[in-house]
Amino acid sequence: MQRPSHFDFIIIGNGLAGLQLALKLSTEISFHQKTIALIDPSKKTTNDKTWSFWETEPSQWKALTHKTWSKASIITSNKEIHLNLDPYAYKTIRAIDFYTEAKAQLKQKDNIYFIEEHVTSVIEDSQVSVKTTTKTFTTTHAFDSRVPEEFVIEPKNSISIIQHFKGWVIKTERDVFDENKVIMMDYRLKDGHQTTFTYVLPFSKTEALVEFTYFTEHTVEEQVYDAYIKEYIKDYLKIDAYSIIETEAGQIPMTNYNFEQFNTSKITKIGTGGGWVKGSTGYSFKHTEKKVAIIIDNLKSGRLPSHGLFRRKYKFYDTVFLKVLKDENHKGEWIFESFYAKNSVQTMFRFLDEESTFTEELKIMMSLFSWSFIKAFFKTL
Numbered sequence: 001m002q003r004p005s006h007f008d009f010i011i012i013g014n015g016l017a018g019l020q021l022a023l024k025l026s027t028e029i030s031f032h033q034k035t036i037a038l039i040d041p042s043k044k045t046t047n048d049k050t051w052s053f054w055e056t057e058p059s060q061w062k063a064l065t066h067k068t069w070s071k072a073s074i075i076t077s078n079k080e081i082h083l084n085l086d087p088y089a090y091k092t093i094r095a096i097d098f099y100t101e102a103k104a105q106l107k108q109k110d111n112i113y114f115i116e117e118h119v120t121s122v123i124e125d126s127q128v129s130v131k132t133t134t135k136t137f138t139t140t141h142a143f144d145s146r147v148p149e150e151f152v153i154e155p156k157n158s159i160s161i162i163q164h165f166k167g168w169v170i171k172t173e174r175d176v177f178d179e180n181k182v183i184m185m186d187y188r189l190k191d192g193h194q195t196t197f198t199y200v201l202p203f204s205k206t207e208a209l210v211e212f213t214y215f216t217e218h219t220v221e222e223q224v225y226d227a228y229i230k231e232y233i234k235d236y237l238k239i240d241a242y243s244i245i246e247t248e249a250g251q252i253p254m255t256n257y258n259f260e261q262f263n264t265s266k267i268t269k270i271g272t273g274g275g276w277v278k279g280s281t282g283y284s285f286k287h288t289e290k291k292v293a294i295i296i297d298n299l300k301s302g303r304l305p306s307h308g309l310f311r312r313k314y315k316f317y318d319t320v321f322l323k324v325l326k327d328e329n330h331k332g333e334w335i336f337e338s339f340y341a342k343n344s345v346q347t348m349f350r351f352l353d354e355e356s357t358f359t360e361e362l363k364i365m366m367s368l369f370s371w372s373f374i375k376a377f378f379k380t381l
Helices: 016-028 095-106 150-154 222-235 285-300 312-327 329-342 345-352 360-369 371-380
Strands: 006-012 036-039 050-055 065-069 071-075 079-082 088-093 112-115 119-124 129-131 134-145 160-172 181-186 195-204 209-216 242-255 268-269
Touching: 006 016, 016 036, 016 095, 016 134, 016 285, 016 345, 036 134, 050 095, 050 285, 050 345, 065 195, 071 329, 079 329, 088 095, 095 112, 160 222, 160 312, 195 222, 209 222, 209 242, 209 371, 242 312, 312 329, 312 360, 329 345, 329 360, 345 360
Parallel strands: 006 036, 006 134, 036 112, 071 181, 134 268
Antiparallel strands: 050 088, 065 088, 071 079, 119 129, 129 134, 160 209, 160 242, 181 195, 195 209
């Protein structure tokens, strides 16, 4: 089948947002006659990350879920908070499993084309021209997951914190992990007066991902992460004999930057490049699913695809949180201890999923009542 040079939709980037959008378009009968191109230089054949999230059943991701947990804990210098997540479950999906399944489904569709090219420019005129290193394609509408250069160079009038981390998947010689409980945040091991925590995902009694994470403005050298992971395994997990079977590392922007300014009538920014990462947590998997659903509904209703993607009150809450973290970074442990010690985990999940009621939001804000938040609140106003 000969590949066309013009498409109804072009999706730039075969990451989480691009593939979720393509999958949703492929299952909607309204778009079965639309030609869709996915352009990415990568074949997506490696497990470059894992996505963790919480949700209730039923789930469209059930077959892809690598592991599910019904319990969790938050550990601080003062206490351990035990969390029974029901009716939610905490889940993780390996990126390679998602990529493989998504590509397998999409390649069965005659109207969907994969193009392995690097996009060099996107130019909007009467239609959109997408230039790659070797060719030019045109489209009626482009969905672009690339992070705008303006954000990278100088994110004016915005607050930006980087969630940066490295993790080891380790295999132990004896049973040491509670495979039914995830350690969402353990703040006992610190790098100075910064917000740092360790994250433990037990895949079995002898295998787990141990990850050291920062919520800071600047990154650190790779050996710094390694040193803290090694220390946590030895001093906190009390494990001496183990092997490292896999590693992962990443940087996630936590920001209130106005990515919406780059949306036009013919170009919609998606994924990280569209500001879809939750500013206060760095979570993206379920937020991506929701925003894809909004885009599909907008397309079917004849509205701009970017219409209604964000809710102002939650962007305000995220900004207050980011302001405190930027000005008083050491407060991260206190913030999350207050969140989960004074509110049910189910309320917190609804809040972070942007599904909470005003009463719940007020209660959460009151649980963080302090001079730091009062200052941040009025500066944000």
